Amino acid sequence: xxxxxxxxxxxxxxxxxxxxxxxxxxxxxxxxxxxxxxxxxxxxxxxxxxxxxxxxxxxxxxxxxxxxxxxxxxxxxxxxxxxxxxxxxxxxxxxxxxxxxxxxxxxxxxxxxx
Amino acid sequence: xxxxxxxxxxxxxxxxxxxxxxxxxxxxxxxxxxxxxxxxxxxxxxxxxxxxxxxxxxxxxxxxxxxxxxxxxxxxxxxxxxxxxxxxxxxxxxxxxxxxxxxxxxxxxxxx
Numbered sequence: 001x002x003x004x005x006x007x008x009x010x011x012x013x014x015x016x017x018x019x020x021x022x023x024x025x026x027x028x029x030x031x032x033x034x035x036x037x038x039x040x041x042x043x044x045x046x047x048x049x050x051x052x053x054x055x056x057x058x059x060x061x062x063x064x065x066x067x068x069x070x071x072x073x074x075x076x077x078x079x080x081x082x083x084x085x086x087x088x089x090x091x092x093x094x095x096x097x098x099x100x101x102x103x104x105x106x107x108x109x110x111x112x113x114x
Numbered sequence: 115x116x117x118x119x120x121x122x123x124x125x126x127x128x129x130x131x132x133x134x135x136x137x138x139x140x141x142x143x144x145x146x147x148x149x150x151x152x153x154x155x156x157x158x159x160x161x162x163x164x165x166x167x168x169x170x171x172x173x174x175x176x177x178x179x180x181x182x183x184x185x186x187x188x189x190x191x192x193x194x195x196x197x198x199x200x201x202x203x204x205x206x207x208x209x210x211x212x213x214x215x216x217x218x219x220x221x222x223x224x225x226x
Contacts (some may be wrong), residue, residue, distance in 0.1 A: 025163075029153075030213075031213065032215070033215075034215070035217075037155075041150060041219070042204065042217050042218060042219040042220045043157075043204065043217040044217075045215075045216060045217075048214060050202060054211075061199075081152065086155060092213060099171075100208070100213050101147070101159040101170055102147075102149075102157075102159065102215055103159075104156070104157040104158075106155070106156060107155050107156075107157075
């Protein structure tokens with residue numbers, strides 16, 4: 001199946017940590033991704049995690065993967081107003097083709113209050 | 115140098131017209147995609163090309179015809195535009211072991 005679910009909205013205060021959650025259905029996904037979209041802009045690849053990893057840290061970003069529960073999360077430490085954006089979780093689905101397509105969640109709008 | 119570029123950035127047109135959106139990449143990737151983002155920000159794949167060959171066609175109306183003249187370009191031609199075609203269209207490319215997809219800046223199409 002091809003389904004990725006995210007909560008739609010998260011509001012935090014500047015300096016707090018933000019945690020954005022995602023669940024997916026395709027257990028054969030090799031990689032899972034987080035993209036950021038600022039208003040009126042394109043999709044920026046933030047980070048990705050290989051499916052045999054539990055955790056990946058990249059500066060203020062921490063990705064946690066629970067493969068058993070098919071749950072992915074993105075933690076942003078010390079959230080800044082510049083982090084306000086829509087965050088998309090995505091998995092690669094191959095189906096019958098070797099070419100993968102990205103299945104996106106609905107996007108979580110992160111609002112950072114000063 | 116922009117890795118994935120799209121033209122135009124904005125496109126406003128009347129219903130029934132035919133229009134094209136162009137995409138170019140300089141990453142040397144073999145695979146290119148078109149995605150559509152609707153007004154609710156939902157992103158869905160439309161097409162995928164690998165080495166100029168159509169690989170994925172996600173039940174998109176045949177008014178939409180992708181064309182890949184070479185590996186670096188994937189254009190999207192849309193015939194008989196309808197109101198429901200209004201959206202942001204993103205081109206993407208993928209390559210490397212991780213098959214990570216990199217997106218262009220998007221083309222906002224408005225059909226009046």
